[in-house]
Structure formats: C-alpha cells, structure tokens
C-alpha cells in the first residue's frame with residue numbers, strides 16, 4: 001500500500017554537516033546491555049534498525065578512557081585501537097542498509113567508579129562517585145587533566161572515523177558526562193577559566209565540539225547532545241535560563257542538536273508517569289535559536305504527531321530510543337502505508353531494566369529484541385512452517401496471543417481459545433490499573449494482527465478442558481493459561497504460610513482487579529517488589545481507602561529502580577497519604593490488626609488494618625497442562641505431537657517474558673534445538689600470556 005502523502009515530509013532527506021540522512025528518523029544513542037560484552041548481538045540489533053528505515057543509527061554511550069570506566073555496566077568502549085574492530089562491525093551492519101552510523105563519545109565523570117581500571121575518577125571538583133555508592137571519590141581535574149581529557153576525546157573521535165562512523169556525538173546529557181558536569185553550578189566551583197560564569201562552564205563542551213570539527217569535520221558530522229533542563233528547578237539546568245543560553249552560545253557550532261531533559265529517568269519517563277511528547281515544552285525553543293537541524297525524543301509512535309512536530313517547527317528529525325526498540329521497522333511501516341502494523345512501545349522500561357541489570361536488553365512488545373544475532377530472530381521475518389499440522393493455543397494473554405500470531409505468521413492454521421469474553425489475559429486486567437493504560441497495546445497490536453488473518457480462528461468464552469483439547473486434535477498445542485497471585489504469603493521473605501492468611505479479610509491483586517474491595521483500612525503487603533504492590537496501594541488510596549504499604553525491602557517497589565520509576569512510585573504513594581512501612585515482614589493477620597517484625601532486629605510492631613492485600617508471589621494455572629502431560633499415549637492417540645506450556649503458566653514472570661515465551665513456542669515448532677539454544681560469543685583469548 002502506498003503511504004499517505006501527508007507522511008511524505010517524514011521521508012525528506014536531512015543534511016547533517018558533510019553527511020545526508022535519507023529521512024527524518026534518528027535512533028538516538030541508547031544503552032542495550034550488550035555493548036562491548038556481547039558485540040555481535042549489539043551490532044546485529046543496530047543493523048536491523050537500519051534495515052527498518054532509521055536513517056541515523058547510534059551506538060550506546062562509548063567510554064573513551066580508563067578514567068571513565070563504568071564496569072560492571074556493559075556499554076561500549078573506545079579506549080584504544082583495540083576497540084575499533086567490534087565497533088566497525090556495528091558500522092558495517094548499519095551501512096549495509098544505507099543508514100548513517102553515529103557514535104556517542106562519553107566520559108562519565110563522577111558516575112564512573114573505575115572498578116576495573118582502578119584509575120582515580122575525574123570531575124570538575126572533588127566529589128564522591130555516584131555509581132553503587134562505591135567508596136571512591138572523584139578528584140578535581142587540574143589544567144593538565146583537562147588538556148589530557150580533550151586529547152582523549154579527539155583520539156576517540158579519530159578512532160571513530162577509522163571504525164567508519166559518519167557522525168560523532170559530543171555528549172553533555174543526563175548528568176552523565178564530564179562536559180555536562182562542568183556546566184552545572186552545583187558541581188563546578190572552579191575559579192579558573194573553566195569555572196564561574198556560564199561562558200567558562202561551557203568552555204569544555206565548546207572545545208570538544210570545536211576540536212572534533214577541526215580534526216574530522218570535513219568528513220564526519222559533529223552532533224551536540226545536550227540536556228536543556230534537569231527538571232529540578234533553580235537547583236539545576238533550566239531550559240528557559242542557562243539551558244537556552246548554552247544553545248544560543250553554541251548555536252551554529254555543531255552540525256546538529258540532539259536535545260533532551262536530564263536525568264535518564266526524566267528522558268525515558270515511563271508511560272505510568274509521562275505521556276508521549278512530555279519533553280516538548282522544554283525543547284521547543286531550540287529551533288528558534290539555531291539554524292542547524294534539531295532532534296528530540298518523546299516516545300513518539302504516532303505518525304501524525306511526528307508530522308505535526310516537523311510542520312510546526314519543533315523538530316527536524318524524530319528521535320527515538322524506545323519506539324525503535326519496540327518496532328525497529330517503524331519508519332518502513334510508515335513509508336509503506338502500514339500504520340496499523342506498528343508495534344507501539346508501551347513505555348514500561350523493561351528494556352532499561354535489563355540494561356541496568358547489566359544484561360542484554362529485552363522488550364515487552366518486541367520479543368526478538370536482543371535475539372537478532374543470538375537466535376537469528378528477525379523482527380519482521382519468520383521462517384515458513386515446517387509441517388502441515390494445525391496449532392491450538394489455549395489462553396489469550398500475552399503469551400497465547402503472541403504464540404498464535406507468530407505461528408500464524410509462519411503459515412500454520414491456528415486456533416486460539418480463551419476462557420474469558422475479552423482477550424488479553426493479565427494485560428486486559430492490569431492495563432485498567434492506574435497509569436498502566438498503555439500496556440493494553442500488547443493486546444491491541446496482536447488482536448488486530450490476528451483479526452487480519454484468515455487462517456486464524458479465535459474463540460472467546462471458551463474454557464478448554466483436557467478432553468476438549470484432545471478432541472480438537474491439533475498437532476501442536478500451547479497451554480498459556482497464566483498464573484494467579486498467592487494468598488498464603490509465600491514469597492521472597494517467607495517460605496511458610498503466614499498465620500491468618502486464610503481469613504476472609506485477606507485479598508490478592510486478582511481479587512482487587514476482579515472488583516473486590518475491602519471494608520475499612522487496608523494493608524498492602526509487598527514481598528514481590530515490582531510494580532503490583534505500589535499500583536494496588538495507589539488504586540485503593542485513590543478510591544478513598546486508608547492504605548498502608550509494608551514491605552521487607554528498604555523501599556517501595558524496589559525493583560522499579562531498574563525501570564527508573566522507584567522514586568516516582570514512592571513519592572506518589574506518599575502524596576496520596578499511604579503510610580509506608582519498610583524493612584518489616586508480616587508475621588500474623590488477625591481481625592482488625594496485623595503483626596509485623598523488623599527484618600533486622602525482629603522487633604514486633606502492630607498495625608491496625610481491617611483487610612490485607614497479599615502481593616507476594618504467583619502460582620501457575622497449569623492443571624490443564626499437567627492433566628494433558630500426564631498421559632503421553634493419550635496425546636499421541638489424539639495426534640498431538642508437541643505439547644508446551646508457555647508464559648506465566650510455565651513460570652510466572654514479566655509480560656515481556658510471556659510474550660517471549662509465546663514467540664519462542666512458534667519459532668521452535670518443528671525444530672530440534674541443542675541444550676544451549678543460541679549462539680554465544682566468547683572473548684578472544686589474548687595471544688600474550690606471559691606472566692612476570
């Protein structure tokens with residue numbers, strides 16, 4: 001289908017210094033948990049984005065020197081010529097599809113604890129490092145350090161050219177880079193020409209850009225990436241004060257401005273706390289003070305919104321990290337008039353969560369993310385079916401929907417049976433909780449795709465029994481019947497039932513999502529530590545209940561540190577008047593009260609509560625699977641060659657894991673896999689193993 005002419009503007013080329021981007025889609029630098037540790041995985045992931053139509057494809061942050069070593073994080077590194085080949089692999093993957101490759105050169109200043117290099121970290125002034133609260137301090141750079149740092153940056157820029165990069169990005173964003181740290185009054189107490197008035201504090205950034213331009217600017221474009229606002233008021237950078245002045249000072253120096261807000265949690269705000277385009281008020285001014293092209297981000301997935309950003313003069317290029325992760329083919333789909341096929345990012349930050357866990361990135365919407373090289377999974381292409389058998393999928397949650405879709409894309413005849421009237425499973429229920437509406441996209445995308453396929457039949461309100469599955473006679477069967485929350489208290493802190501959990505006043509998140517409400521005051525007991533405890537407390541507090549939240553952990557929803565939301569969740573609950581009791585285990589529930597115990601001292605504490613919502617752990621709903629699996633002869637007699645349980649029914653986990661399991665089921669139909677079912681990349685052994 002040809003694209004709508006209104007989207008033509010998105011496919012105009014954009015000149016960036018000596019280079020030309022073939023359209024207005026710009027994948028901004030983003031971490032991915034692969035970097036230098038899993039380099040071929042990283043390179044293939046970037047190549048797929050170029051294939052999907054992103055005209056500029058960027059690296060993650062690339063450390064330029066051992067004094068800025070963020071071990072154990074897995075980001076890129078360009079310390080010496082030794083690092084060039086793996087980065088060149090990424091460049092080649094991007095060039096293969098006609099896109100421009102960008103490298104972001106970074107020195108993290110006080111963010112780098114230098115755990116591997118053992119160098120003393122560098123900063124404008126003496127300051128403890130931030131990473132892991134490590135017992136390490138950064139030292140104030142003297143003039144020689146600044147000269148050395150400029151030289152390292154330039155050396156890295158030259159090496160980037162040797163690796164084949166088209167664009168070098170000088171970085172002053174996210175409170176993560178030395179050049180940015182120098183700009184901030186709260187960090188820079190220097191009295192030399194790099195401190196004091198704004199012009200001095202910007203000097204280092206100006207020098208980095210100017211020196212890169214002078215050395216390589218004839219062949220390579222130079223980008224300034226800058227956070228115009230830190231969203232911390234007068235204590236930090238503000239877009240309408242120094243943020244604006246800085247862009248004005250350097251307006252025509254770089255070949256392009258890539259602007260955003262700091263820190264990372266503000267730039268990559270989750271959909272629970274920020275809408276599409278939430279940065280617009282902060283970055284809107286930039287185009288009024290420079291003639292150079294401007295890139296900005298805002299979890300943009302709507303083509304009409306993108307057109308309006310270009311037409312109204314807010315941006316020249318649509319920047320994206322997460323939308324390009326959820327759908328690497330987003331530009332191509334717009335170009336080909338396939339808007340309904342776009343897999344829209346849901347803003348859950350699971351991608352960030354795996355990166356901050358130092359593991360290869362995963363995506364809730366895109367099960368192939370991180371698997372491009374390792375398993376050879378392409379986000380848009382899937383091998384044709386390997387046999388003529390039909391596929392039956394039981395359960396239409398994220399696992400079942402994705403299993404049905406991917407199997408149908410392979411060409412299998414697919415039947416999807418769902419017990420409920422509505423499709424979506426946990427996503428249907430959870431997307432109705434406060435702030436999680438966008439999560440419904442996991443269901444919507446798949447339900448729409450399935451509705452377009454004539455070889456797929458979907459049966460709603462069809463709870464399947466083992467007999468019905470056997471009678472159905474499909475060759476391949478996936479049981480995706482989900483999981484339910486436990487009521488008995490088993491969890492991370494408790495390996496035995498908690499006394500009183502059999503009382504009628506004890507609810508689970510399933511009960512709350514089903515509409516059950518307690519009477520009187522409520523304790524939410526969170527031994528799960530992801531979003532559910534916090535979100536149930538938020539829901540009930542907003543409905544007017546007196547709510548307390550107790551957790552054995554030191555913070556509410558503590559795992560959401562990885563999705564950059566923890567501080568917002570805690571602040572929201574405090575704002576709603578929720579009483580927060582941390583480092584306490586629940587020891588007993590009685591009528592009208594609960595007993596807690598301090599996790600350190602065991603000291604008891606009583607709390608008045610008329611009801612308790614137990615958010616601890618889940619159990620698979622796998623009776624149907626167990627029933628079927630118990631008798632292989634019965635399966636064989638029914639013509640069932642493969643029976644698999646997938647998603648939460650297999651092992652309760654994230655929605656991302658359920659989607660992945662569904663996809664994997666379909667990919668592996670008819671395959672016999674080795675024990676390690678993916679390619680691995682092992683570090684090349686050094687030839688030099690002489691010991692002193």
Ligand code: ADP
Nearest residue numbers: 395397398399419425426463464481482647648
């Ligand atoms: P997952 O996250 O693994 O996809 P969900 O809990 O989201 O799991 O979805 C499981 C779905 O399976 C739910 O929609 C539920 O109604 C459905 N289901 C459970 N048992 C049956 C059954 N016997 N027959 C059909 N559907 C079922």
Ligand code: SF4
Nearest residue numbers: 345346348349351363
């Ligand atoms: Fe978007 Fe979530 Fe995928 Fe990240 S993991 S790209 S936030 S859908």
